[in-house]
Amino acid sequence: MKRISFNNIVNSIKDSVIEINCVASKELLNKYDTGIMRENNELSKKVLINLKQNAIIAKEKMIPICQDTGTAVLFLEIGTEVVIDGGFIYDAIYEGVKLGYQEGYLRKSIVDNPLSRNNTGNNLPPIIHTKLVEGDTLSIVLLAKGAGSENMSAIKMMAPSEGINGIEKFVLETVKNAGSNPCPPITVGVGIGSNFEGVALLAKKALVKEFFEIPEDPNITKIEKDLKEKLNLLNIGPQGFGGKTSVFDVAILMEPCHIASLPVAVNINCHVIRHKKLVF
Numbered sequence: 001m002k003r004i005s006f007n008n009i010v011n012s013i014k015d016s017v018i019e020i021n022c023v024a025s026k027e028l029l030n031k032y033d034t035g036i037m038r039e040n041n042e043l044s045k046k047v048l049i050n051l052k053q054n055a056i057i058a059k060e061k062m063i064p065i066c067q068d069t070g071t072a073v074l075f076l077e078i079g080t081e082v083v084i085d086g087g088f089i090y091d092a093i094y095e096g097v098k099l100g101y102q103e104g105y106l107r108k109s110i111v112d113n114p115l116s117r118n119n120t121g122n123n124l125p126p127i128i129h130t131k132l133v134e135g136d137t138l139s140i141v142l143l144a145k146g147a148g149s150e151n152m153s154a155i156k157m158m159a160p161s162e163g164i165n166g167i168e169k170f171v172l173e174t175v176k177n178a179g180s181n182p183c184p185p186i187t188v189g190v191g192i193g194s195n196f197e198g199v200a201l202l203a204k205k206a207l208v209k210e211f212f213e214i215p216e217d218p219n220i221t222k223i224e225k226d227l228k229e230k231l232n233l234l235n236i237g238p239q240g241f242g243g244k245t246s247v248f249d250v251a252i253l254m255e256p257c258h259i260a261s262l263p264v265a266v267n268i269n270c271h272v273i274r275h276k277k278l279v280f
């Protein structure tokens, strides 16, 4: 058995919430640079330069990269040989998220009820997805997910006969209809298979695919590459100003499904990529 302290989880989540909101990863800065090099539309190039500069200033001053500091979404993988000392794991996560948003002066963006809409004042509750795995490791993938991009996401229960052409058409339509709303350049997470609720989760998980040990499938890699090329021909461009850099990446996750179904979901993330994996 591995024993992990409750307070260790609280403090790690708190620090990570602040870090992902204020400190742009090297990966994100590289994506801006690649876009800046590729763009020959001067306005779009300038927008990317400004986005990069914004991220650099945020890091220097430890202020959020964007005012929408998002919903905290967490994917937990809990080893069967893990014991949390000092409390319940969900309580540790709630406490860490709360302290991170409070101590980091991050905007509190959650309302207690979708109709009466009172702000909870501490960005709680987070959205937690839990999977039990063998072993003595606890891993937590944390995302701060902005609403501008989340609102442009879509799901469709397609007929199996629509196949890959139908899937590509749906992804292209979803991104085209989204236009500048999700703050491009975007990352496009695509879920294919499972069922209605499962495919939405696959699309969200696809946005952080690199954190999971998913064997590479050359067929999927090719579809991701083709889709990225097609999406970047839509001329949406950085923040909707046109150009070649509408999409940073496309990531697909697939699962088995019913013989009569072809569920597809598209979950969009804005240019502000705010993810981190914690391993205990």
Ligand code: SF4
Residues within 6 Å of the ligand: 066, 067, 068, 069, 070, 145, 146, 147, 148, 149, 150, 181, 182, 183, 270, 271, 272
């Ligand atoms: S979609 Fe992203 S960049 Fe746009 S406002 Fe929301 S968090 Fe900020």
